Amino acid sequence: MSDLSISATETRAVTQGGRRTLILAGIGATIGLIVAGFGLFTATGTSTLVVPAEDVALVNQQPLSRLDFIAALQSSYAITLADATPEQRRAVLEDMIREEVFVQRGRELDVASVDPDVRAAIVRSVEEQAAAPAALENPPDAKLRAYFDAHRDLYATEGRMIPRDLVFADATSAAAALAALRPGEESPAAVLAASGGRDSGKVEGEEFYFAAKIHLGAALFEAARLLPSGGVSAPIAADGVHVLVMLRNTPPVPLPYDAVRGRVLDDYRRDAINRLQAREAAFLRKRANILLAPDLR
Amino acid sequence: MSGWRARRPGAVILGAVALVGATIWWFGAAWWTEGQLLRADPNGLPADPAMMRFALPRGHAIYDGYCATCHAAGGRGDPVRGMPALNDSDWLYGAGTPADIERTVAYGVRSRHPKAWNLAAMPAYAREVPSPTQALRPLSPAQISDLVEFLTQLQGDRADEKAAARGAALYAGQAGCYDCHAPDARGDPAIGAPNLTDRIWLYGDGTRAALYQSIAHGHAGVCPSWLGPLSAAEVREVALFVYALSHQPILATAE
Numbered sequence: 001m002s003d004l005s006i007s008a009t010e011t012r013a014v015t016q017g018g019r020r021t022l023i024l025a026g027i028g029a030t031i032g033l034i035v036a037g038f039g040l041f042t043a044t045g046t047s048t049l050v051v052p053a054e055d056v057a058l059v060n061q062q063p064l065s066r067l068d069f070i071a072a073l074q075s076s077y078a079i080t081l082a083d084a085t086p087e088q089r090r091a092v093l094e095d096m097i098r099e100e101v102f103v104q105r106g107r108e109l110d111v112a113s114v115d116p117d118v119r120a121a122i123v124r125s126v127e128e129q130a131a132a133p134a135a136l137e138n139p140p141d142a143k144l145r146a147y148f149d150a151h152r153d154l155y156a157t158e159g160r161m162i163p164r165d166l167v168f169a170d171a172t173s174a175a176a177a178l179a180a181l182r183p184g185e186e187s188p189a190a191v192l193a194a195s196g197g198r199d200s201g202k203v204e205g206e207e208f209y210f211a212a213k214i215h216l217g218a219a220l221f222e223a224a225r226l227l228p229s230g231g232v233s234a235p236i237a238a239d240g241v242h243v244l245v246m247l248r249n250t251p252p253v254p255l256p257y258d259a260v261r262g263r264v265l266d267d268y269r270r271d272a273i274n275r276l277q278a279r280e281a282a283f284l285r286k287r288a289n290i291l292l293a294p295d296l297r
Numbered sequence: 298m299s300g301w302r303a304r305r306p307g308a309v310i311l312g313a314v315a316l317v318g319a320t321i322w323w324f325g326a327a328w329w330t331e332g333q334l335l336r337a338d339p340n341g342l343p344a345d346p347a348m349m350r351f352a353l354p355r356g357h358a359i360y361d362g363y364c365a366t367c368h369a370a371g372g373r374g375d376p377v378r379g380m381p382a383l384n385d386s387d388w389l390y391g392a393g394t395p396a397d398i399e400r401t402v403a404y405g406v407r408s409r410h411p412k413a414w415n416l417a418a419m420p421a422y423a424r425e426v427p428s429p430t431q432a433l434r435p436l437s438p439a440q441i442s443d444l445v446e447f448l449t450q451l452q453g454d455r456a457d458e459k460a461a462a463r464g465a466a467l468y469a470g471q472a473g474c475y476d477c478h479a480p481d482a483r484g485d486p487a488i489g490a491p492n493l494t495d496r497i498w499l500y501g502d503g504t505r506a507a508l509y510q511s512i513a514h515g516h517a518g519v520c521p522s523w524l525g526p527l528s529a530a531e532v533r534e535v536a537l538f539v540y541a542l543s544h545q546p547i548l549a550t551a552e
Contacts, residue, residue, distance in 0.1 A: 017307075020307055024307075024310050024311070024314060027314050027318075028314065031314070031317055031318065031321060034321065035321065053331065053332035053333075053334075053335035053336055053529075053530075054335045054528075054529030054530065065529070066335060066336075066529070067399065067400065067403055067524075067529065067532075068412075070338075070339065070396050071396075071400055074396065080338055080340045080341075080394075080396065081338035081339070081340070081341075081396075082338035082340065082341045125411060128409040128410075128411070129409065131409050132408060132409035132410070132522070135407070135408065135409050135519060136405075136408060136409075136519055136521040138366065138367070158423045158438075158513065160438050204437075205437060205439055206437060206438050206439055207437055207438070208423055208435070208437070208438060210424070210425045210435070211425075211435060211437065214425070261377070261378070262378065262379060262500070262516070263514060265378075266517070269519075
């Protein structure tokens with residue numbers, strides 16, 4: 001009997017232990033509730049009555065960013081947030097709220113289905129979003145070098161030339177002029193005067209290859225491109241008979257990678273953007289349920 | 298010994314509760330301060346030492362993780378890649394206020410974000426179509442050289458007078474440079490057009506060869522939009538750090 005009896009000290013210890021357990025359990029539960037409540041009412045997409053610190057308002061739970069509010073204040077009044085009067089702040093906020101409710105109404109009315117401007121803006125926006133990862137990609141040097149090696153012909157100095165395009169009425173006078181020019185003793189002006197030819201005036205001074213091609217036309221440009229500095233072409237029949245005199249020809253010179261790294265990066269990104277946008281278009285088409293009219297199948 | 302054994306579970310639980318409480322307090326305090334940071338006028342924050350002490354170490358860590366890859370440690374920039382220095386007082390976009398920097402960090406430059414800075418890009422005048430958006434005619438090699446002489450003269454360096462005069466006419470006329478870089482060539486921070494009269498070059502070192510390359514081949518640098526990958530608070534923190542890079546006393550005091 002004495003073995004089973006509980007001393008007063010032990011009873012007090014048990015009671016104190018139970019009270020302590022309860023207090024600790026209560027503290028634990030309170031902390032748990034605080035954490036859960038915080039998570040519940042601040043999680044993205046949660047309906048809340050509290051405007052997040054980064055926003056200035058919630059319109060049907062759609063946040064209006066503080067960043068945009070400050071930018072709008074600056075563009076409307078050229079003023080900082082601290083310097084803006086309450087009236088200025090209210091006016092800008094009212095404008096933002098008005099815009100938001102109209103945008104939301106626009107979604108309800110599905111204006112994108114009828115307004116070509118909205119449709120175009122949405123298409124552009126989606127394209128841009130699809131392109132963003134590629135536009136900002138910072139590929140490692142090895143990748144860029146590989147791209148450079150695969151497109152080496154793109155990375156050269158711009159070819160430049162100073163040609164004179166002499167035009168003659170017929171092949172005979174062109175041949176006579178050619179004979180006079182080849183020895184290199186007479187200037188084109190003197191030859192023109194003697195043979196009745198004229199300078200076409202298509203080229204003015206030194207030009208980049210692309211400009212010379214536009215001005216001379218593809219056929220004459222191809223002949224000109226192959227002429228060395230000081231060279232004279234054979235007569236070329238094309239809207240009269242032409243003789244090209246190349247005063248100076250500086251063909252494109254391939255550039256080393258280090259000199260064109262920026263251009264390589266731009267081109268790499270451009271190609272990546274095109275690929276991403278094409279992939280996005282293909283994906284959207286693939287997941288869409290498209291039914292074609294019988295006459296257009 | 299038996300008394301210690303009896304007290305031990307309670308002590309462990311109390312310790313755990315205290316640890317959890319401290320953690321919650323720490324996160325709660327940071328969350329509350331972040332809220333204060335976001336609600337404040339960004340341009341007024343540099344004058345608030347307590348906020349700067351809170352924001353700058355965080356902004357520094359974010360800068361090292363996200364921005365230093367391009368802008369280099371300490372905001373030195375990289376003129377070879379056209380990455381602007383962030384530790385000087387020369388700002389391409391805006392006036393270099395925390396709010397301006399924050400906008401650039403949040404939405405980027407030509408980042409494809411609808412709110413990004415994306416109003417202009419440097420045309421490539423040695424191409425058949427210098428600009429995809431503006432109706433500009435290409436320039437001849439001689440015309441580009443004339444512009445280079447004009448820009449060299451603007452720097453106060455010796456230049457071919459006649460060529461520089463022709464370049465000035467091109468600048469104000471056919472080439473349309475004035476449209477972005479302003480008639481006085483001091484640039485336009487509203488569209489990110491650099492000042493051409495100072496000696497701060499975004500691309501290259503300002504030599505004739507580098508200037509020729511810029512005019513001939515154009516530029517269109519990009520900066521990502523970080524709002525998304527970074528929270529609004531982190532964007533503000535890194536913006537304040539970038540601001541402090543060009544205001545070293547603030548950086549020294551806060552860090």
